Amino acid sequence: MDTMNFEELLQESARVHGHLCPGQVLGVRMSLLGLEAIGICDPKGADSKSLIVFVEMDRCATDAVQSVTGCSLGHRTMKFMDYGKMAVTFMNLGTGRAVRVVVREEARSRAQEYFPEIENKYDAQLKAYKAMRNEELFNTMDVKVKVQDQDMPGRPLKRVKCEACGEYVQDMREVCRDGRILCKPCAQEGYYTI
Numbered sequence: 113m114d115t116m117n118f119e120e121l122l123q124e125s126a127r128v129h130g131h132l133c134p135g136q137v138l139g140v141r142m143s144l145l146g147l148e149a150i151g152i153c154d155p156k157g158a159d160s161k162s163l164i165v166f167v168e169m170d171r172c173a174t175d176a177v178q179s180v181t182g183c184s185l186g187h188r189t190m191k192f193m194d195y196g197k198m199a200v201t202f203m204n205l206g207t208g209r210a211v212r213v214v215v216r217e218e219a220r221s222r223a224q225e226y227f228p229e230i231e232n233k234y235d236a237q238l239k240a241y242k243a244m245r246n247e248e249l250f251n252t253m254d255v256k257v258k259v260q261d262q263d264m265p266g267r268p269l270k271r272v273k274c275e276a277c278g279e280y281v282q283d284m285r286e287v288c289r290d291g292r293i294l295c296k297p298c299a300q301e302g303y304y305t306i
């Protein structure tokens with residue numbers, strides 16, 4: 113992991129994300145910890161086909177995970193699980209090993225104690241998240257993850273036409289209702305109405 117320098121990775125993630133923030137520090141550190149735990153050394157190079165991440169939040173840290181791991185929605189190597197938790201699972205597709213990294217709730221309050229002389233809460237947090245030990249910041253756990261064939265990177269396995277709106281649905285996201293093949297919005301599982 114010595115090819116991956118923390119400060120360099122942090123600079124790059126702050127550049128991609130648009131600003132340096134406590135979330136970038138957490139995201140970079142979660143990624144380094146997770147990748148090491150599953151034996152991935154070169155996520156953007158030799159190991160890029162072996163890695164998939166499940167992010168449980170759509171927050172600043174998510175961009176840092178993308179920056180460090182090279183995983184993205186567009187490559188289908190980043191899965192967004194809308195749990196609202198500061199947690200990420202890193203999975204090695206080659207070995208099946210998966211480790212979930214969760215930010216500890218106490219990390220917030222402890223960050224304030226680290227640099228009491230810094231008045232700005234945000235700055236104190238940023239600096240503390242750099243200084244704190246992994247064990248103070250994160251809980252990690254081995255987990256089992258089953259990645260479905262239709263969720264893997266690569267060409268879509270299936271593409272069907274919605275019988276209501278006529279739009280096409282790929283990757284087996286269609287729904288069967290009363291014998292009709294429908295897209296999720298037409299099956300009333302959508303985020304929009306017309």
Ligand SMILES: [Zn+2]
Pocket residue numbers: 129131132133135136172173
């Ligand atoms: Zn941010």
Ligand SMILES: [Zn+2]
Pocket residue numbers: 274275276277278279294295296297298299
């Ligand atoms: Zn439809």
